[in-house]
Amino acid sequence: MIIEFSNGKIVLTPFEVQVRLNNHCHLYAMVEDIKFLQDALMMIADAGAVRWNLKLDNEQQLQQIRAELGIS
Structure with missing residues (x-):
């Protein structure tokens, strides 16, 4: 699935x-x-030594990502 947001x-x-x-x-980042x-x-990726975070545009994007990845 591809979700477009303001920065890419x-x-x-x-x-x-x-x-x-x-x-x-x-x-x-790996899903886990x-x-x-x-x-x-x-959305925050934390794999020990490598970390990044991304500000999403709206609640709908966050919910779409969570649903697609199966993260409640």
Whole structure:
């Protein structure tokens, strides 16, 4: 599934999340390393030494990602 947001695209597979930013930067994380801060509309990847976070545009995007990844 591909979700477009203001800074690029989020590509979701059963095992991986890819964020393709408009500035040609790509972020990758395994699904088990993804967490969410619902109030802040943040998707956070934390794989130990590698961390990144992404501010989503709206609640609908957050819910679509959670549903696709099976994260409640």
